[in-house]
Amino acid sequence: MSLSMILPMSAFALAASISPGPVNLVCLSCGTRYPIARGLVFVTGATLGFIALFVAVGLGLYSVLALMPGLDVALRWGGIAFLLYLSFRLVRDDGRLPEGESGTAPGFMTGALMQWLNPKAWLASASGIGAYVSGHDLGQLTVFAALYLPICWLSLGSWVYAGAFLRQYLDRPALLTTFNRVLAALLAASCAYLLLD
Template identity: 75%
Template sequence: MSLILPMSAFALAASISPGPVNLVCLSSGTRYHLYKGLWFVTGATLGFIALFLAIGLGLHSTLAWIPGFERLLTWAGIAFLLYLSYRLAIDDGTITSDTPAKAPGFWTGALMQWLNPKAWLASASGIGAYTSGGDLVQLTIFATLYLPICWLSLSTWVLTGRFLRQQIQRPRLLQTVNRSLAVLLAASCLYLILD
C-alpha cells in the first residue's frame, strides 16, 4: 500500500513531538524506575490506539452533535494537566522516594490520551488525511503502524528522562527540572484556553 510510508511518517511526527503525554513520560524517566515509565507509555499508547479507532469509526462526528462537547473535553483536559503540573511542582527531587502510588501508571496514561486535545487532533487529522471515510482496512493498517511508532516515540521520552536522572544526582537540580516541566505542562493549558 502506497500510504504506509506517509502514515508512518505522520504517526512518528505526531507521537514524538512535545505534548502533555511526552512531558509526563520525560518526568517519569527522571523520577521513577524505567519499568514504571514504560508501564505509563504502554497505557498511553493503548489509550491512544483505542481513541484513534473510536474516532475512525465515527466517535468524533457523533460527539460533535452534543452541545459543548469540545469545550467540555478541553476543560477536562486542562484540569487533568494542571493536576499533573501540580504533582510535578511539589516533587522534592529525591530519587530514592520511589513509591508506586506516586508514579503515573497504565490507566493514567490511557485516560490522559482521552483527555488530551493533541491526541484528538492527531487522530482526526491523520484519519482525515490518510484514510477514505471509514474504510476499516485502511484504519486498521494505520492503527497497526501507529501502535509501535507511538510506543517507541513515548519510550524515547522516558529514556531521555532516564538519561537526565543519571546525570542529575542532586535533588535540588532534579527539583528544578521537575518544576520546569510543571511550568511547561501548565503553559500547554494556556494554548488550549487561547485556541
C-alpha cells in the same frame, strides 16, 4: 495497501508521537524519577489509550462530538484540570529520587486517561484519519492503527529513556526540583492551547 500509503502513514505517526506534548513530558519526568519499567507501564497505557481514541475517532466519535457542543467543552476543561493537576504534583515534588520501587509513578490508567484528555491526541487522530483514511474505510483505519501502535509506544518510550539518561545529571534534589518545575510550567502552558482553541 500499497507501500506508498504505509510510508506516509508511518511518518505521520512518528511525527505526531515523538513531538513534544503533555504525554511526552510526563514520560520524560517518569524517566528521571522512576525505574524505566515503571515509566514503560505509563507508556503502554498512553499508547493503548491513544489507539482506542484513534479508532473511536475513525469510527465517527469526532462527528458525534460535533453534534453535542457541550461535550467538547467538558473534554477541554477536563483536559485542563488534569494537566494542571499533573503540573501541581511536579511543582510539589521535593526533588528526592525514590529509592528502588518506592514512590508513586503515573500508571497505566493515568496514561490511557491522559490521551483522552489530550488535545494533541485528538488533533493527531482527526488530522491523520482525515489525510490518510478514505471515508470510513475500516481496512485503512485498521492498518493505520496497527502502524501507529508500535510507533507510538517506541516514541513515548524514547522519552522515558531520555529521562533516565538525564537522571544521572539530576541526582541532586535542587537540580531535579528545578527540572520538575520547568516541566510543570510546560505542562501548564500546554493548557493555553486548550483555552485558545
